[in-house]
Amino acid sequence: MHNKSVAELSRELDSGKVSSVELTQDFLSRIKQEDSKYNSFITVTEEQALADARSADEQRAAGNATPWTGVPFAHKDIFCTNGVRTTCGSKMLENFVPPYDATVTENFRKAGAVSLGKTNMDEFAMGSSNESSHFGAVTNPWGLSKGEKRVPGGSSGGSAAAVAARLVPAATATDTGGSIRQPAALCGVTGLKPTYGRVSRYGMIAFASSLDQGGTMARTAEDNALMLNVMAGFDPKDSTSLDRAVPDYTATLNEPLKGLRIGLPKEYFSDQLSPAMEEQVRAAIREYEKLGATVKEVSLPNAKLAIAAYYVIAPAEASANLSRFDGVRYGYRCEEPKDLLDLYTRTRAEGFGTEVKRRILVGTYALSAGYFDAYYLKAQKVRRLIQQDFINAFKEVDVLMSPTSPSPAFIQGEKTNDPVTMYLEDIFTIAINLAGVPAMSVPAGFIDGLPVGLQIIGDYFSEARLLNAAHQFQQVTDWHQREPQ
Amino acid sequence: MTISREDIEKVAVLARIRVDEEQVSALEKDLGNILDLVDQLSAADTDSVEPMAHPLDAVQRLRADEVTETDQRAAFQAIAPATENGLYLVPRVIE
Amino acid sequence: MQWDIVIGLEIHVQLATKTKIFSGSSTAYGAEPNTQANAVDLAMPGTLPVPNEQAFRYAVMFGLAVNSEIERRSVFERKNYFYPDLPKGYQTTQLERPIVGPGYVDIDLANGESKRVRIHHAHLEEDAGKSLHEDFHGMTGVDLNRAGTPLIEVVTEPDMNSAEEAVAFAKKLHSIVTSLGICDGDMSQGSMRFDVNISLKPKGSDTLGTRTETKNLNSFRFMEQAIAHEVERQMDILEDGGVIEQETRLYNGDRDESRSMRTKEEANDYRYFPCPDLLPVEIDDTFIEDARSRLPELPDARKTRFKDQYGLNDYDAGLLSGDAKLASFFEEAASHGKDAKLTANWIQGEFSARLNAEEKTVADSPITGAQLGDMIIRISDNTISSAGAKKVFDALWTGENDNVDAIIDAKGLKQVSDTGALEKMVDEVLAGMPDQVAQFQNEEDPKKRKKMLGGFMGPLMKASKGQGNPKLFNEILLKKLEG
Structure with missing residues (x-):
């Protein structure tokens, strides 16, 4: 059962072959047995999940089912869940139980989906390896058979690892500079970062407000479409969400790709791209040509500046967004502060991890008098x-196509001492967030037994076309079905 | 671009993060490297380019002036580190 | 040495919206601490601001009232600093593109001249919460009910040159925002708060001196005192050959003292940048015209109308038109009572005195304009004397009775205006005072004669049991005495 997609599980529930309670128990016991290897969950909400599953079974019996009614899944621990601890991977929020839901959380609740818990992540979504979590690093299910502990990517590493390890069929995620796509690629799953403004950010703990976007992670493109159907839409509580009709993203999955014009940004296929990675990506593009697409080279002349621009804008916004964590109203507070300054400086020194502090300081510096313009x-x-x-x-x-990441999953600890090397992990993904366009990562082969991802980038609000392109590819390939041993 | 110890200490005060001597040394190196990366920006010709604060060219929607919130103090203060008589407590503030 | 005083003001005006600028929490004053602070106001993780349309409407109305250009695309910035009453660690405010651009306000001075004070701009922002410094085991308590209340901060050019001008401007601004109905104007609750920038320069010099900023003055009186205090402080330093340090100062009105809060060197680096959670606000013609259509009569226009319509002089018209509530009280009374000049006198006399004595505002007045008007009618038609009117006013004020005529009856205040009866009383009184009559008739000095005339009034009023019409008594007396 755990190898089935959301679409398949939904059909099984519909036919009555299995109940939501059975499914939920099945996945919960898998988490219990397996997750000690991966550490992909921060919190597992067993009781709540079973209660939700029972009520989902009642809803199905009463004929009030949506495709999600009774389907288990998980939330990245960045989405606030009413009554359920929401940590954002940080000591600062280790015991934070919000009395409110994120809009995304609420939408899944309304759709009847059964959340099994909250997945691990880089602290405040700052990282590309899921090693900055206060709750420990996440281990990529791929490579474990060889005894290697590899990173799952980040920041949505817990969601990616959990989906890859079949602990859940799908999980929510967020992407500020590649945090959905890079872990999806490194774990061999399919992930979508929607257009900025497509999914509400309300209740999604902010890293960099003008770049953050909630999105989807599952094994198939079809499941990503099912998720986006629930998540996308205007939210009066988010001033930056867009009031624009939401199509049924599953309706166009089967459109033929004949005539699809694919652009390959030459800057992303430079000498620096490893031959092995280039070969995998070119092979995937040949599949698209077989499906009737045409391919041409295009240029993104300023893409090389994306990392530099990002590491000013994202830390600058983060430096202000994270000022609210001051030990006054919620979250961590240092022991016995001797005065107000001590309360602030010690709470924040003790509550935030190294990478978060580094970025707050960079952002503060970039905004400070004398440096703002430069x-x-x-x-x-x-x-x-x-x-x-x-x-x-x-x-x-x-659409544009490129590798999702420069290399497959690396060994834990390999890049933790050098932040800049870590930042280069996002070299192909970061420009997309700056522009605000949507992009996906689709499993597209293996290098030395480790999955690699194909990144498909679309124009604003072209999620349906991206999902269609990914789905058609998955009809003629089986990379997304491979299971880590 | 290098960043001085004084700059780091100044920024740490602005950001209200305590850093000790050892951390300042590590930050000097790491922040210096990050700023080197960021300095690539200076090469770009951005004369007559408008700064872009938002990915989408949209304008703000405004909300009607109607009270939609109810008192939830009990729920919010249940997760607060220190409260008394409905107030959040902090070390004495001197104006 | 002679000095020129240069004053600029920054005024925080709390807007009278029902809800906060970025959330649907109530802004009502006086609620239990933190019961009007929701997830957004408390800066709970993941929460986002959604701006209140009414705050923009009020800001635009203000802009139109002070002859400003309205910014068609205004933007919000974050101003970063840490303070317990600032939950997000930044204040959402406007720096580069404030909603209200340059404008001006004309003020009237005591010497009868008028002066133009330029507005540099006015911007929208959120208020902070309140720190309560009572002792909680050595801790400070924080109430965030006020956090997120919409403010406009009005910034003037340094166009004022005395405390009198600054106070006249402040009063004028108070009058404008209360007339517009965009602020309740209650200074004791912090609805308007003034920061005063002051510098001195040698008389006639073109170069501005170093200025200080005195913050958070919440009454006109404190503002006047604080300016006087600061001018003297700076003058003492300069005349001793010292230099003024650019700094922010706090004034203690109860002790008439001030002290430094922070100097320029200690000034915060606020790291302003555009708020990424908010988009640019577009104000179009329709919005502006709608705001314009909501503008009530403003103090300047009202003053002109009071002169035209009620025949008031410039001074009376100015005083009565300034405060919107006082103006409407006057109009209610004057439209009942017909005699506008007499109404104006009563409002500025007895009515104001009673309000002041009991520290009340027009809104708390126990008597209505209509009641005052009824009383004025009875004065005008000689039913009561002005002494009698004072008794009527008293009864109305204390709530003893709310009907003017009923009070007159109950207290027997009705004057006797029957000329025949009055003449008879005069004849009797004069017959009993032959010496005084002779004295009067031999006196040439009109001043002394007038005074002596008063000497007959006492016995007359006594004879009439206080009910004789003094005006008629006077006329009859003169006729009889002068033959």
Whole structure:
């Protein structure tokens, strides 16, 4: 049962072959047995899940089912869940139980889905290896058979590992610079970062507000479509969410790809790309040609500046977003503060981990008097140049394709001592967040037994087309079905 | 670009994060490397480019002036580190 | 040495919206601590701001009232600093594109001249909560009910040159925002708070001196005192050859003292940047015209109308038109009582005195404009004397009775205006005072004669049991005495 997709489980529930309670028990026991290897969950909500499963079974029996009614899944621990601890991977929120739901959480609740718990993540979503979590690193299910402890990618590493290890069929995730796509690639699952503003950010703990976007992670493109059907939409509680019709993303999955125009950004296929990675990606693109797509080279001339712009804008926004964690109203508070300054500086020194503090300090510096123009304003201008590159490219082609990450999953600890090397993990994903366009990562082969991802980038609000392209690819390949041993 | 110890100490005060001597040394190196990376920006020709604060060219929606919230003090203060008589407590503030 | 005083003001005006600027929490004053602070106001993780349309409407109305350009695309910035009453660790405010651009306000001065004070801009922002410094085991308590209340901060050019001008401007601004109905104007509750920037320069010099900022003055009186105090402090330093340090100061009105809060060197680096949770706000023609259509009569226009419609002089019209509530009280009374000048006198006399004595505002007045008007009618038609009117006013004020005529009857205040009866009383009184009559008739000095005339009034009023119409008594007396 645990190898089935959301779509399949939904059909099984519909036919009455299995109940939600049975499914939920099955997945919960898998988590209990297996997750000690991966550490992909921070919190497992067994009782709540079984209660939700029982009520889902009642809803199904009463004929009030949505495709999600009774289907188990998990939330990245960045989405606030009413009454359930929400840590954001941080000591700062180790015991934080919000009395409110994120809009995404509420949407899944309303759809009848059964949350099994909260998945591990890099602290405050800052990281590309899930090693900065206060609750311990997550181990990638791939490579374990060889005795290697590899990273799952980050920051949504817990969601990716849990889906890859079949602990849940699907999990929510967020992406600020590649945090859905890179872990999806490294764990061999399918993930989608929607257009900025497509999914409400309300109750999703902010890292960098103008870049953060909630999204989906599952093994198949179809399941991603089912998730997005629940998540997408205007939210009056999020001023940056867009009031724009939400299509049924499953309705167009089977459209033929004949005539699809694919652009390959030449900057992403430079000498620095490893031959093995390039071969995997080119092989995947040949599959698309077989499906009737045409391929041409395009240019994103400013893409090389994306990492630099990102590491000004994201830390700058984060430096303000994380000021609310001050030990006054909720969350961690240092012991016996001797005065107000001590309360602030010790609470924040003790409550935040190294990478989070590093980024707050960088962001504070970039915004401080004398540096604002050279860093922050300059980065915002470069951001516009990057956006313009994408706008220009989409005048010529329908989608762009590239590797998702420069290399497959690396060994834990390999890059933790050098933040800049870690930042380069996101070299292919980061420009997409700056522009705000949607992109997916789709399993597209293996290097030395480790999965690699194909990144498919679309124009604003073209999620349906991305999902269609990914789904068609998954009809003729089985990379997404491979199971780690 | 290098960042001085004084800069790091100043920024740490602004960000209200206590850093000790040893951390300052580590930060000097790490922040210096990050700023080197960021310095690539200076190469870009951005004359006459408008800064971009948002990915989408949308305008703000406004909310009607109607009370939609009810008192939830008990729920919020149940998760607070220190409260008394409905107030959040902090070390004495001197104006 | 002679000095020129240069004053600029920053005024925080709390907008009278029902809800906060970025959340649907109530802004009502006086609730139990933190019962009006919701998830957004408390900066709970993941929460986001959604702006209140009414705050923008009020800001635009203010802009139109002070002759400003409205910014068609205004933007919010984050101003970063840590303080317990600031839950997000930043204040959402406007820096680069404030909603209200440059404008001006004309103020009237005591010497009868008028002066124009330029507005630099006014921006929308959120108020902070309150720190309560009573002792909680050596801790401070924080109430966030006020956090997120919409404010406009009005910033003037340094166009004022005396405490009198600054106070006149502050009063004018108070009058404008209360007339607009965008602020309740209650300074004791912090609805308007003033920061005063003051510098001195040698008389006639073009170069501005170093300025200090005195923060958070919440009454006109404190503002006047604080300016006087600061001018003197700076003058003492300068005349001793010292230099003024740019700093922020706190004034203690009860002790007439001030002290430094922070100097420029200690000034925070606020790291302003555009708030990524909010989009640019577009204000279009429709919105502006709608706001314009909601503008009530403003103090300047009202003053002109009071002169035209009621025949008031410039001074009376200015005083009565300034405060919206006082103006409408006057109009209610004047439209009942017909005699506008007499109404104006009563409002500025007895009515104001009673309000002041009991520390009440017009809104708390126990008597209505209509009641005052009824009383004015009875004065005008000679039913009661002004002494009698004072008794009527008293009864109305204390709530003894709410009907003017009933009070007159009950207290027997009705004057005798029957000329025949009065003449008879005059004849009798004069017959009993032959010496005084002779004295009066031999006196040439009109002043002394007038005074002597008063000497007959006492016995007359006594004879009439206080009910004789003094005006008529006077006329009859003169006729009889002068033959």
